[in-house]
Amino acid sequence: MTRDSAPPALTADQLVRGEDRDLALGAKLSLILHLALVIFMIAKGIILPSDEPLALPPVLRVDVVGLPDLLKQEKTALPKTVAAPKAAELPPEPKSKEEPAKNVATKDEMVLKPKSQTKDAQETKASEAKQEKDRKKKISSALDRIKALNRIENDVADDGIVIKGNRVSPGTSTADDAREAGESSYLDLLRDHLADNWALPVWLSRQQLSAQVRLYIDGRGKISSFRFVKASGNTQFDDQVQRTLKSSEPYPVPPGHVAASLLRNGVLVRFPL
């Protein structure tokens, strides 16, 4: 590139070199700019964490997948666990149906409660004693069930699959992104909440008026501020819009991931459409 003047025969070669030089410059610049972009995006992600709201309607996702295997545990264990309390229970009270499960969950409570009750209520000692007896029976039956469950689990561990791919699994409604799903369902909630308070006097409803308001809601569901993006031009209509916004307080408390954007970017509320 910095050689002294070349003979005329080399002109073509020189030209090629010149193009090479441009290409090299371009490549360098491209590399630098790409790097700059990557650095910028990373930096932006760190400095300004993006939780910008996106208006997304609720998404119903249907995943088409192979049916899961029916496990031995599910086929055999479930009916058994239901059957067990039936055998143990003496009176078929709905209350007693719940109690065993509760007792299993908190052992301390189940031991302490009957004691304190018997201390307080002396005159009903006899009935209390009977109840305690019942409880002990239930506890023992519950313990039996836990043992039974453990046994079943051990069995399943040996040979889990009973029927391959022959079970319908429960469906779910979901969205591509949990954050987006959370937000759109919150917006649904917000819309329903506003719609409950959105009323017009007869003469205003007969005119085709509309307005748009950007509404900023804080983390406790209170209005941080609002401003008209588009006023209807009719003072009464705009007053009614304001009245609706104010009378809708407190708003549903926004979930954590929505709260920040609701306070910073707000939500555009359109009256009526």
Add this chain to the structure above:
Amino acid sequence: MRLPKSLFLPLLALGALITAPAQAANEGASIAVGQAKIRKTVLALPSMIARTPIAGLQGAPQTIVDTVKNHLLFMDLFLFLDSKAFIEPAGAGITLDKFRLSDWASIKSDFVIKTAIERQGNSLVMEAYVYDTGTGKTALAKRYTAEANGARNLAKTFANDIVTALTGLPGIFQTKIAMVCEKVRGKKEIFVMDFDGTNVQQITNHRSLAISPAWSPDGTKIAYSLFTKRRDNTRNIDLYEYDFRTKNVRLLSNRRGINSGAAYSPDGKKIALTMSFLGNPEVFALDTGTSEVSRLTSSPGVDVDPTWSPDGRQMAFVSSRAGQPMVYKMGIDGTSITRLTYAGRYNATPTWSPRNNKIGFAGWIDGRFDLFIMNPDGSNIERLSKNQGNNEDPNFSPDGNFIVFSSSRVGGKNIYVTNVDGTFTRRLTFGLGNCVAPRWSNPPR
């Protein structure tokens, strides 16, 4: 380092890429609240304070309160709170410093109407306020003076002011309705009544057939057409104008054939009407000053029933140029003719809302006429009446809230009024024979 030109565009694209997410963020989330619930406005009208002895007021407080209530209820826009619900302590005043607005806001009253009256010499003086309990603003504050026997008129004026203060629309309580009634069999005369069917007056006494009345915009004149017999024993339909101030009748046009279906322009300088002196009935504009006419339509079909748009720039009319009579509109110079209705077999008597948002008409459907309204471009047709006999001759009230029409729903033809939602209908004429062609006047200026 000097940048080659070829790199400029990619750089620009990069810049756009960087700023794009920021712009998208500004768009943000948005929700549409949807159509509002419709709610009647709740009013509270506590009893009027008499500042001079009741005896001297000759029942004026009761007359005023009753009239205001009746008239406002006629609007079908308001509800009055029962006085049993009032919690305000006795002795409260009518100005904001003399009573607590919260006493009314807490019982869910949107507005409270406070009045006081006194006798001054031979006249009644009423001080009246309307407060918005939501905002605490004073919607109306006025002092009315009337003659001792003018309580009812005072109440009408006050009720009009309340409607205007609350809705922004003109009050209709001093408007009148003109119509054709056949009180004596075979003789049709022009009659006038108040908006609510009271105070009926016979205007003409031709002992002939007077038809198609029309109010001048200032409400001082009525144009109408009359079947006459000429000296050569031919029949004609002539156009006359009645003046309420002089009680005189003036001939506007006796051109050969039909001179009927008059409609004053909003400025009152012209009357659009149907004339047939050229043979085929066409719509003409007649200058009320010079009685000169200019032709507006020119079609092989029949062109009738002109109605002006509130800005006076357009006109809707009925034409059979395409076979069936349908509603059309045009500029007032007769240009840019647009067909508005396509449905049905016969659509007649259009009326253009003074609010400029609707055109009403009578449509022949299921073997009878029923009322319809549509947007002025012909879209969004709504049916207002069904299975209630023939319903014809719709005409908008000056506030656009009501349509007056003639109906044969109880046998014979009578005048009825309905709101534009079709949810409220009221009969106005009783014992006047068959009444048709109602026309609603503007409020007096």
